[in-house]
Amino acid sequence: MKGSVAYRSIQKRGLHIGLLPEMAAAVNPATPISLDHDLGVLPEAGRRLTVAQYADHVDDLAGRLWAAGVRPDERVVIYKTANADHWMLAAAVSRVGGVVVNLSPALDPATVGVLLERVDQPTLLTDGAKFDHLADLPLADLTRRVIVSDADRPGTVPLAGLAGSPRVAPVVRPIDEAAVITHTSGTTGIPKLVVHTPRTQGIRLVPQWRLLSLMRKKETVAINVPFVHSRMVAAMSLALLREYPVLLMRETGPAEVAEQFLRHRPAFVEALPNSLMEWEELADDPRAPFGSVKVFSSTFDAIHPATMSKLLHASDRRGALFFQIYGQSEVGPAVGRAYFRGSAHKANGRCVGWAMPKGAARIRVVSRDGNPPSETDPGYIDVAWDGIAKTYFGEQDRYDTNRDGEWWRTGDVGYRTRFGCLHLLDREIDMIPGVKSSLEIEDVVLGRLRELTELVVVQGPKGEPVPVICTVDDRPLDLDRWRTAAAEFPRLADPVQIPQAELPRTATLKVQRLALARRFENRLQEQA
Structure with missing residues (x-):
């Protein structure tokens, strides 16, 4: 099955990530997949695989999940340490007909608890570190079962103990039913859970398939995006179907x-x-x-x-x-x-x-x-x-x-x-009253001051636009250089410099602007 044939099949039948590794292996079993880290669930697999080996590992993990009791239509929340095995486990869940619910490892336990409750008695697939991180949550009440990918914890199903389980035939979900659920960035509160179907996932490949046609040779594609994000589904699908060597980076x-x-x-x-x-x-x-x-x-x-x-x-x-x-x-x-x-x-x-x-x-x-x-x-x-x-x-x-x-x-x-x-x-x-575009200000000033590593304009407690800045190695900002660079934006308040590490961010590294603005409100209340 050539990549273009597989792509046309996806456009007709939808994208099923549980079938994707097998489809890619049929296109070219020798396509290499390299990692910059070890797989948590399969540390012995090494950092260089072929697509055929990758597909076999997904099939193995699917058999283990079936042996653990996971069945078609069941929602499986995957919340674990950032690792490329997240995508493999998601494909394995999909392969047995489960609905994948990807949660970012950056989410705090309280937020995870809210989302587990919203998903309504899912299976939780986690690892030892994240299981310990959730120690204060009543997981027995919130979940149907807990499967741990790389460790043995009381009251859980250790995935390692199910090695060698019989392989199972893949289950294909209906084209317009939930297949993968991801979440929004949560910049304004509890993230929303976004439901993707095989049809919507397949359609999203259309414009990007054309972009990759710009690459005439089978050269390496480096992917450095969160493994839990919906973007990861498209990035992996496109690279594998077009037979490009893949570098998965954490x-x-x-x-x-x-x-x-x-x-x-x-x-x-x-x-x-x-x-x-x-x-x-x-x-x-x-x-x-x-x-x-x-x-x-x-x-x-x-x-x-x-x-x-x-x-x-x-x-x-x-x-x-x-x-x-x-x-x-x-x-x-x-x-x-x-x-x-x-x-x-x-x-x-x-x-x-x-x-x-x-x-x-x-x-x-x-x-x-x-x-x-x-x-x-x-x-x-x-x-x-x-x-x-x-x-x-x-x-x-x-x-x-x-x-x-x-x-x-x-x-x-x-x-x-x-x-x-x-x-x-x-x-x-x-939006800030009287400011045409905060993003435009950030573009312009960042382009003029190379010592800045980040600039975010937020609304201050009195409605004023406040530039929050970070610098290379957190060095003090030269205020004269700042005034020159920002002269065309006279409404800007004086810049507030904070260490880069203190910027509140989402799982995709977006700055949480409202959280940043609330800092100024809280500071004003403390001074009152």
Whole structure:
């Protein structure tokens, strides 16, 4: 089965991650999968596998889960230490017909407890470290059973003890029923549980399949995104079906990333925007760890032009590009655009792209006040296509408030230019009165002050825009340089500098802006 044939099969029957490793092995069993860490559930497997070996491990784990009592239609919450085995376990759950519920290891026990209760008596699949982390939760009341992947804990089913269990035939879930549930970033509170079906997951591959066609050779794809995220489903599916060698990365520190890139020489890199910002220093590394990269890609947040420019100039590849896709967990990839080495530095960072080719999402911008949406009066950004998630698990009413027929309201505001480019100005909830776009301020000033590693503009206790900054090695900011760089934004309050480690972040490294703003409110109350 060639990759294109498998892809057409997915478009017809939906994407079933429990079948994907087997399908990829049928395309090319020798395709290598490399890791920068050991698998928690299978430490003896090593850090270099073929797709055929990978598929066999998934089949083995599926047999163990069946022996543990997991059955079709059962919801299985996977909450464990960050490791590439998370995706393997998710595929194994899917292979026996279970519904995968991915929870980020960054979630605190209280939030996990709320989500376990919402999912209603699931099986919990965890590891020893995270099981101990949940010691204060009444797991016996919240779950049907607890399976531990790498240890033996009282009252749990140890997965290791089920090694050698009989293999079972795969169970294919209905194309429009829940298959994988992921969660939103939780920037405003308890995350929402986003329900993906085989159909919605398969449709989301359409625009990205075309992007990967830019790579003519079978070169390595480096994936450094959270293993629990819906993006991981698409990234792994596309790479494996197109027979690209895969480097699955957990580590995000620049030193570790440089070593992996120098060893594996990836041509395609998929990573979080904040990780790419952290890796900017590698552009000056004389060993040229980015020298082999033909395509940088990010799909979580808009990324600053200065970061894209620096990364592109660190590539030795002719025609290197940075492809940015704007979307969210509920809608998948919505619009996209490419940036090139010679022009990325002067790009408008608010222009997140154009509608992609036929079969991809459609975009509209709806007035908030009766006036045509514009740069000074942005409208609501809506998305429509068959890739929109089916519902929020346990919160149908909340889902319905965002749905208007075929259109999904993203919660972002912006406008479209006369050339059709979608400009994203802010999240509606983060808008500050009198400020056109906090994100635009951040783009501009970050591009002028290379000593900044992060800049987030939030609303202060009196409604003023407060720039919160972090610097390289937490060095003190030169206020004269700041005033010069920020002169065109006179409404900005004086910058507040905090250590990088103190920025409240989500599992995908997004800054929790509301939590940051609440710090100033709390500080004001303490001073009162």
